[in-house]
Amino acid sequence: MGIVKDTLFKVSNKKFLPIFNKQTIFPYYHIVRDNQVAHIENLYEFKNCSQFISDLNLLTKIYKPLIPKDVLENKISNNSFLLSFDDGLQEVYTIIYPILKEKNIKAIFFINPNFVDNNEGLYKHYISIIITYLKNNGFEKDTLDKISDKFSFTYNSVTEFKQKFINIKFTEREKVNDVLNFLNINIEDYLKTHKLYITKEQIQEMMNDGFYFGGHTMSHPYLDKLSHEEQKAEIINSIDWLKHNFDINYSLFAFPFSDKSISKKLLEELLEYDGNIKIFGNSGLKKDIDFRIIQRFSLENPNKQIDKTIVEENLYKYFNKVIGKYHIKRK
Incomplete structure (x- = not known):
């Protein structure tokens, strides 16, 4: 609608x-x-x-x-x-x-x-972090290919890659952690530094x-x-x-x-x-x-x-x- x-x-x-x-x-x-x-x-x-x-x-x-x-x-x-x-x-x-x-x-x-x-953190938030990292590194095709192969999807443009990557299934969220490791993104450090979510005290x-x-x-x-x-x-x-x-x-x-x-x-x-x-x-x-x-x-x-x-x-x-x-x- x-x-x-x-x-x-x-x-x-x-x-x-x-x-x-x-x-x-x-x-x-x-x-x-x-x-x-x-x-x-x-x-x-x-x-x-x-x-x-x-x-x-x-x-x-x-x-x-x-x-x-x-x-x-x-x-x-x-x-x-x-x-x-x-x-x-x-x-x-x-x-x-x-x-x-x-x-x-x-x-x-x-x-x-x-x-x-x-x-x-939420795997969708991890995906957004990854996309920002890829953007800052010029969306290198070799890197995009390796990520798309891991999730078994094809793409014809960076826009299509982002759309498919953002919409990967919840059941494949563990693979997102694999991508973080592949790109050397320390998600624990990101969570500690940026404090994405509220705390019990708050x-x-x-x-x-x-x-x-x-x-x-x-x-x-x-x-x-x-x-x-x-x-x-x-x-x-x-x-x-x-x-x-x-x-x-x-x-x-x-x-x-x-x-x-x-x-x-x-x-x-x-x-x-x-x-x-x-x-x-x-x-x-x-x-x-x-x-x-x-x-x-x-x-x-x-x-x-x-x-x-x-x-x-x-x-x-x-x-x-x-x-x-x-x-x-x-x-």
Whole structure:
């Protein structure tokens, strides 16, 4: 539906925004910073601090900020918003947290316990680091050939190489470590120097200030590539890790990558695991099979104005109602 959404964004007008303020919205981001960084720059674009502050100013002008506790207690009022941030990157502590604290806006941060304290990292972030290294060395063909041979793909250009390398399967992530070694990239040193992810101490500090944390799976896999039991373990273990390490009694979770392939059976088991759990997807303004499953949309694209994005998401909601896809069907 990329063409449809692109078209709706073009016809969106910020003057329509007051029409869509009688609702609760759940925007999300990953990172906010003013310059590029190797482990992100080849994966996606993001907003700088000025753009993020501008987003917050507009959101608080149109909507009321929700407290995560109210969502857990089902006290969700109309004309409100709740921000969330995925992946537990260092910037949620160094940049996002101070800004939100100054503006008295609470949020939920979804983290992968395996990456907390920077002992290891997400393989996608490793891939981006590798691509930046290759770029800095002129994308030498002999090196590209050896890497593509390891993953059994062919390419006709550097652009095609990058696209295929970025999209390698989760099950082949160990080969990424082989590439790091082949290129003499010391990933342990990179993690120690750049501190990609937040620490337990930082999480505790943020919790003490009224911010909430949820699981995002242990290792950020593509869940549809795992068995049912593996999916369930990745999810519940990430929630339990937070409970055991920070003495909290609530359950929050957000799906990595996408929730589109998640089965009805898995969702029912998660809802049974904790009757008060809140589960977050990223399918936009849609209704799921249970009110405890909340759908979000991204405000991360720096090339899209927030007011037009909110209008676009609402127009897309009505489009989905017309074609019968507003209510998510789970198999």
